[in-house]
Amino acid sequence: MLDILIIGAGPIGLAAGLEAQREGLSYLIVERGCLVNSIYNYPLNMTFFSTSERLEIGGIPFTSLNAKPTRAEALEYYRRVADSADLNINLFEEVQHLQPEDDVYRIFTSKGEYPARNVVVALGFYGIPNLLNVPGEGLPKVRHYYFDPHYYFRQKVVVVGANNSAADAALETWRKGADVTMVVRQPELGSIKYWTKPDLENRIKAGEIKAYFNSSITDIREREIDIQTPEGRLTLENDFVLAMTGYQPNFSFLEKIGVKLSNDEKRYPQYDSETMETNLPRVYLAGVVCGGMDTHVWFIENSREHAVKIIKHIKEEQQAEKV
Incomplete structure (x- = not known):
């Protein structure tokens, strides 16, 4: 019987594991991919906007060569955190369902099942891209993840999006x-x-990168695409489409386990901001998943405190039961 099962081995899931460990609670972190899977899937040369100290978890120092760390430095840091604290983590194991049984939960995964008194859902949002919803989006040349620029040497590339x-x-x-x-x-x-x-x-002003504003792709074919611009439809030769249109949390999983979501397009999950507990007793949310479609609201630096709030509440509940 676990005190806590933590879903997700991203920075906030690891932070929850560190807090549980420090409070003497039994826990297990279960992750469907690799350690800090979302960061692993960031572009190869990505540099964080945040400084290294704002990416720290559990009070463990994060030093980087420059003020703003790179993807590689972040991966190294979180690996060292997991190893130095000897965190209890199962990687490449996907949580499929939760089943309440009296005052505990039985958690079913792709590799087994676990009983736990409390569950922390620390899912990221990088696993499900926002789709263009246009014909041809399923072609292999359409990518919702960008990794290494070398792959696109001498190719005609269309990049969709306006942000980082x-x-x-x-x-x-x-x-x-x-x-x-x-x-x-x-x-x-x-x-x-x-x-x-x-x-x-x-680059846009110099004409080295072409840009169409107030525009959208309407059709994708093997060797070309159609763009609707303010001046009318335009057809371009094209080898690859990089749809950098953002991502969203796994809402279907939240609904499947019984977490209530708002009925509007934001799909905010229901939780207590003081304890992070959802409408399900002893099921907590942590990290970016708390923001629904507003994935820009929560980052590592402002959601790592979720882990502290959750573990504090669990300890208080345990102590109250003993009285």
Whole structure:
């Protein structure tokens, strides 16, 4: 019997494990992919907007070569956290369902089942992309994840999006020899790192990266795409589409286990902001999943305190039961 089963081995799931360990609670972290799977899937050359100390968990220092760490440095840090604390983690094991049984939960995974008194859902949002919902989106040339720019050398690449992911993909692939076109729904570029935005704006101004604003892709075919622009429809030759349109939490999993979601497009999950407990007794949310479709609200630096709140509440509940 576990005191806590933690779903997700991202930074906030690890933070919850560290807090549980410090409070002497039995716990298990279960992750469907690799350790900090979302960070692993970030672009190869990605640099965080946050400084290293704001990515720290459990009070364990994170030092990096520069003020803003890279993806590789973050992976190294979280591996060292997991090893130095000897965290109890099962990787490549997916949680499929929770079943309440009296005052405990039975958690069924792809590899077994576990009884636990409390469950912490620390799912990220990087696993389910927001789709374009246009014909041809299922073609192999359409990518919702961008990793390494070398792959696109001498290719005609369309990047969809206006924010950081789109900016990084456009600039990096262009610098590695791609013919890059951006398609942006908005009238201008969005929220982009301050050291990246002027670079992209200058490339667009110089005509080195083409950009269509107030525009959207309407059809994707093997060798070309259609774009609806303010001036009318445009057909371009195309080898790859990088749809950097954002991601969303696994709402179907939350609904499946019984967590209530708002009925509007934001799909906010129901939870107590003081304890992080959901409408399900002893089932807690932590991290970016708390924001519903507003995935920009919660980051590592402002959601790592969720772990502290949760473990504090669980300890208080345990002590109350003993009285």
